[in-house]
Each structure stands twice: as C-alpha cells, then as structure tokens.
Amino acid sequence: MVTAQVSQAPAISPLAIKERTGSISIAEIIAIMKGEITGLHIKHGFSVEVADEIAANFTRNPGLKEREDGVPGQYIGASHYRKHAATYFAEAQNARPFVDALFGNLVDPVRGLFDALRRELHNQGVELRLASSKHGQANICRAICWSGTGTYALEPHDDVAQVLCAGKEYDLAAVANNTVVALNFYPSMPEEGGNLRIWSHKPTATDRKSQGVETTGYPYSTAYLDAIPSHDFQLQAGDIALIDGGFIHGVTRQSGYGKHRLLLNCFFGFAQPDLVLWWT
Numbered sequence: 001m002v003t004a005q006v007s008q009a010p011a012i013s014p015l016a017i018k019e020r021t022g023s024i025s026i027a028e029i030i031a032i033m034k035g036e037i038t039g040l041h042i043k044h045g046f047s048v049e050v051a052d053e054i055a056a057n058f059t060r061n062p063g064l065k066e067r068e069d070g071v072p073g074q075y076i077g078a079s080h081y082r083k084h085a086a087t088y089f090a091e092a093q094n095a096r097p098f099v100d101a102l103f104g105n106l107v108d109p110v111r112g113l114f115d116a117l118r119r120e121l122h123n124q125g126v127e128l129r130l131a132s133s134k135h136g137q138a139n140i141c142r143a144i145c146w147s148g149t150g151t152y153a154l155e156p157h158d159d160v161a162q163v164l165c166a167g168k169e170y171d172l173a174a175v176a177n178n179t180v181v182a183l184n185f186y187p188s189m190p191e192e193g194g195n196l197r198i199w200s201h202k203p204t205a206t207d208r209k210s211q212g213v214e215t216t217g218y219p220y221s222t223a224y225l226d227a228i229p230s231h232d233f234q235l236q237a238g239d240i241a242l243i244d245g246g247f248i249h250g251v252t253r254q255s256g257y258g259k260h261r262l263l264l265n266c267f268f269g270f271a272q273p274d275l276v277l278w279w280t
C-alpha cells in the first residue's frame with residue numbers, strides 16, 4: 001500500500017491595504033477592527049520632532065532591556081507573549097515609569113489615539129479600556145527595537161496565537177475570536193530595509209499545528225510562505241501602521257548602518273460587542 005504525504009497549500013486571503021499621507025481617522029481604525037481593512041499605513045501620521053524625542057528617550061532610558069523569550073530585540077515595557085497574567089501585569093506595572101519616560105513632557109501620540117478612539121466608541125455604546133486583572137493593568141504601549149540577524153529582523157508570525165493561548169486569567173483572550181489589531185508608531189527608521197511585510201494568509205489552528213507554532217504563532221518558515229503573495233509597507237519615522245494581526249507578518253532586516261528602527265506597539269480588539277480591550 002502506498003501512503004501519500006498530503007500537504008495542504010496555505011489558503012490565500014486577500015489583503016485590503018490602504019496607504020496615504022495625513023492624519024489617522026477613527027473611522028479607518030474601526031474599519032480594521034471590523035475586518036474591512038487588513039492594513040492601514042499613514043505616512044507622516046505624527047510629528048517628526050516628537051518622533052526624534054521619543055527615539056532619544058528610548059536610547060537613554062534606564063528601563064531598556066534585552067528580550068529573553070526567544071524573540072531577539074531590546075525593549076521598554078511588557079509583552080504578554082508566553083507569560084502568565086500575574087507575571088505580565090507585574091512587569092507592566094514595574095515598567096510603567098520607563099514607558100512614561102519615553103514621552104517626557106511630550107503629548108503622547110499613542111495616548112492621543114487611544115483617547116480619540118475611546119470617545120468615538122463611547123458614543124457608539126462601546127467601552128474601550130486597558131486590559132486588566134486582579135494583578136494590575138496593561139500599559140498603553142511598549143517600545144521595541146528588533147535585532148534578528150537573518151532575512152528578517154522580526155521573523156514572520158501572527159499576533160493571534162499568543163492571544164488564543166493566553167490563560168483564563170486574562171480578559172483579553174476573548175479578542176482572539178475577533179480581529180486582533182496591531183497598532184504601530186515608528187519614531188525612528190533606517191534609510192533602507194525594516195519594512196513591515198504582510199502575507200496574504202490568515203492561519204487557522206490547523207495551519208499553526210502543521211507548522212509547530214500552535215501556542216506562539218512564531219516563527220513561520222520561509223518555505224511555508226514561499227508561494228504566498230505579500231505586501232511591504234515602506235516606513236519612515238513619523239509613520240503609523242495598523243494591521244489585522246491575524247495575517248502573517250514580519251520585519252525585513254535593515255541594510256547598512258545609520259539610524260535604528262524603533263517601534264511603539266500595542267494591540268486591541270473587541271472582547272465583547274460592547275467592550276474593546278487594549279494591551280501590549
């Protein structure tokens with residue numbers, strides 16, 4: 001008897017991409033939350049002066065740490081990735097003064113967006129708040145500089161597996177049933193490289209199992225992604241990008257020397273029809 005090794009080609013999900021210059025609109029953010037847009041790139045979405053100041057505050061920040069969870073990078077703040085709720089919320093609390101120090105006396109553009117979205121959702125009868133538990137509350141963002149040295153500075157991954165597998169002590173686990181939106185502000189970018197690449201594929205639990213990334217969503221192999229079309233966001237300091245974090249995405253390596261690539265990142269989405277949670 002001959003047994004054939006059947007390997008299913010990854011399903012292609014079309015990308016709905018919008019790129020423009022200007023200020024971000026709340027309607028577009030809500031369109032991503034509802035799955036109507038996959039990726040939104042706002043060029044010059046926040047001021048370059050503010051971007052420069054945040055980048056300087058990152059470099060001199062005493063809370064700067066090396067990641068020790070298998071994802072190469074330096075960061076300020078907390079990541080819930082592969083952590084129990086008690087650990088995550090304790091880390092978030094400890095890091096809060098360092099996250100605040102990123103903004104110094106500036107008007108924080110991430111908090112500005114959070115407040116504007118909260119007002120609009122409130123008008124629609126929806127509450128927006130930071131994820132929390134008896135152990136504490138999430139921060140508004142984390143700052144990260146990826147340091148992978150292969151093809152990717154940050155390997156291809158999805159942001160949903162880590163939410164699906166968050167323990168029941170997390171209120172945010174329910175967001176995995178809806179769109180997990182990743183919000184990215186770029187205070188510093190290299191001249192070349194450091195693109196945010198998104199592939200036309202939204203993996204299912206079966207896909208993750210086949211790739212051995214059931215609980216992490218990280219990393220997908222280049223071979224797995226080979227035949228899948230992708231889109232590169234070419235970013236500059238002062239840009240904002242939002243994506244449906246369920247689609248596989250990664251960050252291309254920066255070429256040459258020059259400025260480092262710095263990201264402010266957070267996640268949000270509907271936990272219930274009348275509740276949106278926000279975390280890092």
Ligand SMILES: O=C(O)CCC(=O)C(=O)O
Pocket residue numbers: 154159182184195196249250251263265
């Ligand atoms: O650095 C980026 O542009 C994307 C970051 C990202 O995908 C993540 O933090 O999960």
Ligand SMILES: [Fe+2]
Pocket residue numbers: 157158159182245249
């Ligand atoms: Fe991501």
